[in-house]
Amino acid sequence: MDIIYSVKRGNLIVKIYGEIDHHTSETIREKLDKEFKKQNVKNIIFDFSEIQFMDSSGIGVIMGRYKNAKERGGKIGVFNLQPQVERVFKLSGLHKIINQYNSLDEAISSLQ
Amino acid sequence: MQYQNTMKVSFISKSQNEAFARVAVAAFVSQLDPTVEEISDIKTAVSEAVTNAVIHGYENGEGIINVSCTLTNNIVDITIEDKGVGIEDIKKAREPLYTSKPELERSGMGFTVMETFMDEVEVESIPGKGTIVRMRKKLNSLK
Ligand SMILES: Nc1ncnc2c1ncn2[C@@H]1O[C@H](COP(=O)(O)OP(=O)(O)O)[C@@H](O)[C@H]1O
Numbered sequence A: 001m002d003i004i005y006s007v008k009r010g011n012l013i014v015k016i017y018g019e020i021d022h023h024t025s026e027t028i029r030e031k032l033d034k035e036f037k038k039q040n041v042k043n044i045i046f047d048f049s050e051i052q053f054m055d056s057s058g059i060g061v062i063m064g065r066y067k068n069a070k071e072r073g074g075k076i077g078v079f080n081l082q083p084q085v086e087r088v089f090k091l092s093g094l095h096k097i098i099n100q101y102n103s104l105d106e107a108i109s110s111l112q
Numbered sequence B: 001m002q003y004q005n006t007m008k009v010s011f012i013s014k015s016q017n018e019a020f021a022r023v024a025v026a027a028f029v030s031q032l033d034p035t036v037e038e039i040s041d042i043k044t045a046v047s048e049a050v051t052n053a054v055i056h057g058y059e060n061g062e063g064i065i066n067v068s069c070t071l072t073n074n075i076v077d078i079t080i081e082d083k084g085v086g087i088e089d090i091k092k093a094r095e096p097l098y099t100s101k102p103e104l105e106r107s108g109m110g111f112t113v114m115e116t117f118m119d120e121v122e123v124e125s126i127p128g129k130g131t132i133v134r135m136r137k138k139l140n141s142l143k
């Protein structure tokens, strides 16, 4: 499990490589929160292109980050969901509060 | 003619074994030549049940988790068993969004995921003794 961060126009962009389950979610949560604290950003954008597996632990991770972003008046965006991740996303109702985009550019321009 | 095959694995309740368990079951089921979607449904459901045994059953302490998988023609039967704390109110536990551990950022969607991705999910539990989750999925890719 690897995470790459970048910052663009007030957005923290997070690309996770690997699988999101209960085991990996603890590390992901810790690393993300540390980075979010460090950066002067409002929104968090998740690049899901390299995530082939996510279970309901991932829903907890995204919901928790949603709360953190909200405290700064920000939002969460996600893009490039793989089919398995997309199905977990839909059934959890996450798609109702978290915006889904087709690309990073679309996410950045919509999340101003 | 009936085809039947069974496997069983036991492991201790370390969170590292969540990935091991879902991959082991997926590898076993793959002999039936399921679709990518069917395999990912099964992996996700197994991951949920094993995670529950780790976090809730054994409350992150140490215990043994038994997983078995039986194939009967195109039917996949999976059981996940722990000898942990058990569930007082199974009906409530299965409700979407219900979690007894919100402080761990659990979403309460584990059983809902299992029910959505499998055809049948049965939960048997005795408080203080443990929990068995039985799940069934029919692979429609093979007729
Ligand atoms: N194996 C188990 N042993 C004890 N309690 C369990 C077990 N599996 C599930 N539960 C209970 O059922 C609840 C709902 O489970 P689930 O839908 O997976 O949500 P979550 O894991 O996010 O809490 C758990 O919070 C827990 O109280």
Ligand SMILES: [Mg+2]
Pocket: A056, B048, B051, B052, B109, B110, B111
């Ligand atoms: Mg669960």
